Amino acid sequence: MAEMRTLHVFRGDQSGGEEVAYEVPVESGMVVLDAVHQIQATQAPDLAVRWNCKAARCGSCSAEVNGHPRLMCKTRLDAIEGEIHVRPMKAFPVIRDLVTDVSWNYEKAKQIEPFAPKEPAPFTMYQRDVERSQQFRKCIECFLCQDVCHVLREHSAKEQYFGPRFMIKIAELEMHPMDGADRVPFTSHQAGVGMCNITKCCQEVCPEHIHLTDDAIIPLKERVADREWDPIRALFRKPAVR
Amino acid sequence: MAQPAGVLAPAPGRKKWEWPWWVSPVGTVSALGLFSIYSVWETLTHSSGQYHNYLSPFFSPDVRSIGIQFLPAIWVVWAPLLFRATCYYYRKAYYRSFFADPLTCARPERPGRSYTGETRLPFVLNNLHRFFFYVTVVVMAFLWYDAVRAFIFPSGFGIGVGSLLMLLNVILLSIYTFSCHAFRHLVGGSLDCFSCARGPILRYSLWKTVSKWNQDHATWAWLSMFSVWGTDLYIRLLISGVLHDVRLF
Structure with missing residues (x-):
């Protein structure tokens, strides 16, 4: 029996x-x-x-x-x-x-500037340049990371923070070698990367074992710090030509 | 019955054993709390960390050599301590354990508590992590100098327990420092295209190496904290005469 x-x-x-x-x-x-x-x-x-x-x-x-x-x-x-x-x-x-009802996620996805190629396809890219983005493309959009994120789950801060799923989406585009758009101000302000306090729960629950915090959120925070918290780098930065 | 690809589960009949949820926060609060208390005691109540050719990491570089006699450790320890306080790993540890934000994943938090993450003072200052990294790299150079000096006794080259402790300490500190997320960003993480940068292979290799070390950043964080603690305590006990250094060579 x-x-x-x-x-x-x-x-x-x-x-x-x-x-x-x-x-x-x-x-x-x-x-x-x-x-x-x-x-x-x-x-x-x-x-x-x-x-x-x-x-x-x-x-x-x-x-x-x-x-x-x-x-x-x-x-x-x-x-x-x-x-x-x-x-x-x-x-x-x-x-x-x-x-x-997970439709909130699709509304957030629409707000992220899509891939903006620097030159018309096809382009030559090397493995070393695309492997970071490839990891993020494993995402199956189960939204478990969004569910476990205490910013969304416990503090209902959906207006202030897009959540880990969309941090890896932004990172995927931002680290793409042929992308010409600048999403760093968007990441800092509208997407609210500063709301994340990097407690890595998203990384723990990801069924695809994507290193959301270490490979996407923290690198994005560092890119924001480049612009907003590093006057030394700002001094030596070339004017952006997009 | 369906068996999803890549299913991560124990063999049938075997449950995955896990520590009770409170072990991590209690352990973190205890270790970080005791280390903080020890650091304050060591910094504010001692005027020297020198025992013959051994210099405590709390007192390196020795600012007394440039005439500063008032609390010599305090002029030094602020940089590595703030480097640790703003470290991405320690942030996770203290947000979870000290602030219960969250205590563990998917655990309900106290309702009605306002949350601003790292967008307001004081936690927004964690964005200054890279500056403490820069200063800590300078301190590391002095620690390596001290570690070499720990093998040079009045009678010439020698090896004492203290020499080995200081060497182990500086090795662990170096791995911790150079496996940091800010350094990873500096060596290549900030690039969108390695192949478009100057020295693409070097930048990519450096980034890959730091990324590999970075996977165990938490382990290096704990090991190096305990090595600083142990090395300082050993030298403090030598200074106070409780212990006598054992010469191995």
Whole structure:
């Protein structure tokens, strides 16, 4: 007889809700998303959950498992001791059950100046020049980094800070060897890189193991410091010709 | 059953063991708190850190040689201490442990508390990190000079426990200093295009090397802090006569 585990799954919407307990038979190698599908198939057909690839590639099934932001498809049941609580991402408004409204992220994405090539494509680029940007392109937009970021999650400072996802987006463009736009003032002011206090939670939860803080946010802070906090560099800087 | 590619999970039936969440903040507060108290005590209550050919890192360079007798350590330690205080790793450590901002990831914070990150005083001054780096590099040169001098005894070349401690200390401090994010930015991180810069291979190699060291910056931060602490304590105990230096050679 299969082992049974209890999943406490949030059921509700913007007006409120509560966790409902479901008993699920466990199979070898089962992940939380499998268990949620099992519940959907046998006990609660109206349970709302966003998913797509079931292979940690699409970034759709982000949720909080026992309070930790995770991809449900990448979280094995046998890695969790005791009760299993599954809730929607806290940083975003709930639509229903485990589905959240992440449209705020797309609004922020629109505000970032897109790639502005210095010369018409095709161009020659060397690996050493593009490898930093390549790391950031691994992002699957699961928004777990946005969810765990305490600036957005606990302080609701969505007007002051774009969040780690868009810091790596800016870094990706800003460090691109053929990009001619200057996003440093934007990074400092509108995107609010100064709101980040580099506690690296975004880096800890990233399922793609992107070094968001060390390779994107801190280098961006250093670029802002070049402009705004380093009079010695300012003295020797050539006038920018874009 | 679906098994996502690259799934990071323990083997079936084995749970991933983790320290309780409070271990990190309690450990950080204890270590940084004790080191701060020790630093204040050492700086404000001693007029010398010299024991024969050994000079404590708190007192290097020895400003008494240019006639400054009043609290000689205070003229020196401000730079490396502010370098540490504004270091990106220590910022993470103290924001989490001292200010609970956040205590651990995804842990609810005290509601209603205003948060401005590093956009207002005093934390906005962390942007001055690079200046403390520049000054610390100068201090490092003196520490290397002291480490070499620690092997030169009145009878000639020799090796004492103190010599080895001072050498280990300056090596750890050098790795910590030159694995810093500000140095990483300086050697190449500020470039968008290595190939377009002068000396592209050199800049890229330097940046890659510093990036590699930078991955363990936290480890170097702790090891070098304890090595400074241990070296100073050893020399202080020699000065006060509690210990006698052991000559190995």
